[in-house]
Amino acid sequence: MLNNRTEKGPDRRPAILVCSYDPHDPAGLAAGDADGQPSDSGSARTLTVGADDPGALADLISHKLAKAECQAVLLVGRTRRSDGFRVQMRAENRGLTGPAKWSDTAPALARTTAPVSEMVQALNEAGLAAAATSDSEEDAGSHLLYRILTALPDDADAPAVALLRVPLALEPSEARRGVAVAADAIARHLPLMPRERLG
Template identity: 60%
Template sequence: MLDTIAENQPDRRPAILVCIYEADDPLSAALDTEGGAVWAPAGARVRAQGPDEPTALADVITRQIGEADCRAVLLVGRTRKSNSFRVQMRAENRTPTGGAKVSITGPAMARATAPAAEIVRELIEAGLAADATSDSEEDVGSYLLYRILTALPDNADAPSVGLLRVPALIDGEQLRRGVQTAAAAMARHLSPLPRARLS
């Protein structure tokens, strides 16, 4: 009976969309808890988004981030250039296979809006090797980051968008800790939703 009132109250926690975009990758277990539920950082809700064809996935994410309660996107994939976690700070105007441009009229590159320095600091404090980089890998992750960033509204209230790259060789516990630490660092910058956004 005590839970009845709480269940009827709107959830004012902002949502963070965590997209693990590579198919058949054990990264998908990074958001699981021991009880099998989807993990969530303090003060935020997690929407888990799985892989899809890159163009369709970019459209799905862009549509979701246009919703009032979705305030952040964390893309999660692999790095092929480092043995550390990497926060990619920008994406170039390139297709996933490189060479051709995503957009003829779009900017040459787009900068991530996630708090890269804080994410790296908290990963290191969690005992994980990590750095931030402007080096863009030519793959689906960079393509998605570019597409999402260039679709954001041009205002100060733009959502936080970042790309976390995970080392290819890493055990399950470190993988889980890294993804959850990065998501929690982003979530700390999100404020509760105003009541108007919930109607």
């Protein structure tokens, strides 16, 4: 089947960067195609970033957001505290290990900019148990979420940034379906790409 979107012109759907940050997770949780190529389904173009050093990942993602290469970020990791999906609503100013602060001058908390309630609703409607939480878990995900959020500009048009936690015991196919559902829920709240940004 021909791709009508290609025939009519550039793809103006918003781009979401999906980052599965845990190098030890065998499930391949990130949505989209391999090698960071965009997927061609749903309400957004999905770009993927694989696991790396958390500091390098934070810098890479913040750079892509600053350059408007994507309009949203969905961090994906695991939860050990629930049998359902958890959308983490905030992150604390902590280093990767221990209780020490990551920055002495940054705020104590950073709140996510993504449509959390819509993500939770979409997951539940898809038959995937989900809830929002303010509780951080001690892993790279909370650290990444905090660093990316505190690097965002202070304006109403800040990109959507979320952290989705997947239950450890969930089958890989269902885990990936949950990631796709959450990404699509974010995409529905994003504007189309301006024409001047399209190559």
